[in-house]
Amino acid sequence: MKVFRYTILMLLVAATGAQAQEDTAAPKKKVSYHFHFYAPPKPRTGYxxxxxxxxxxxxxxxxxAGERVRNIPRFTLFFNVGTNYNYDFTNNFGxxxxxxxxxxxxxxxxNDSVKLKQRVYTLGVPLGLKFGNMRDGFFFFLGGEYDLAFNYKEKYFLHGDKKSKFNEWFSDRTPTFMPSLFAGFRFNPGFGLKVQYYLNDFYNKDFTQTVNGxxxxxYKDMKANLVFVTLSYNFGFQFHAGPHKSSGKYRKGTKMIIEKRTVED
Structure with missing residues (x-):
């Protein structure tokens, strides 16, 4: 009988150990779903x-010197970033x-042999108006912007081969401050179009350099008025959590988000 009891006890201990190893190797997971309401900010609220x-x-x-200089449209994707601070007086004006x-x-x-690529990075502060359906539809915007040019870069090509390049911080080759005007529109879900025109010349006509003494x-006789088109000027909301109500109903543009949560035991 003692041998039988010891045998049963050893089998129970082995089974318990195997179960513990299985639980350690593969913990159980619980999945749950949570519902939240996200709404655009109310009018007369900064966001x-x-x-x-x-x-x-x-x-x-x-x-x-009054003669036209041939130029090529310039496309660039990098590095264009920014953020906006908005204040809407109503759902249709801000x-x-x-x-x-x-x-x-x-x-x-x-000329046919020479090609120049010249660019500046600028830090701009816009000030604009928005009018239309700013919650979930189509609206226009327009205004002005004041840019600070902080890095200039130039590449020189001869017969298609790059011969030289350089860049300068806060270069005198362009104006330090570059004012502009812009206008555009935005449509759901955040895509849009903006046209921006710079009021002063791209070149600093007073720039002086010394070459061979x-x-x-x-740039004394150069003239270049710059305009660009951008296909994305986003006013996408950073939604606030919680059921924001207005007159007993959720505001226009409110979205319900389903959040999946997984928790290990």
Whole structure:
């Protein structure tokens, strides 16, 4: 009988150990679903949204001493970011400002052999108006922006081969401050179009450099008015959690989000 009892006891201990190892190796998981309501901010409430510019397509009306200079449309995707601070007086009218970093510039071909790529990174502060359906529909925006040019870069090509390049921080080759005007529209779910025109010349006509001991002003007779189009100027909401009610009903634009949670025992 003692042998039988010891045998049963050893089998129970072995089974318990195997179960413990199985539980340690593969803990159980519990899955649950939670429902939340997210609503756009109420009018007369400040809020922050994504902003800035996406892909930019730039154009320029260029001339040198009154003669037209051929240039090529310039496309750039990197590095254009920003954020907006919004204040809506109603669901159909509001204002915004923010900070935008943009990569703007031009590509010119003074003759058949030479090609120049010139660009600046700028930090801009826009101030604009919005009007239309700003909750979940179509609206227009317009305004002005003041940019600080903080990095200039130039590439020189001869017969298609890159011969030189350089970049300068806070270069004198372009104006330090670059004012502009913009206008555009946005449609759900956050895509839009914006056109922006710079009021001053891309070049600093007073810039002076010394080449082989001789001082020269390479941009004295140059003129280049820059305009660009961007296909993404986002005012996407950063939704606030919670059932925000207005007159006993959820506000227009409220969305229900299903959140999946997995917890290990």
């Amino acid at each position: 922050v949204t994504a902003g800035g510019n996406g892909a930019l397509l730039s154009f320029a009306n260029m001339s040198n 204002i915004f400002t923010g900070l935008n970093i943009k990569n703007i510039g031009l590509i010119s071909k003074p 001789v001082k020269e002003q390479p």
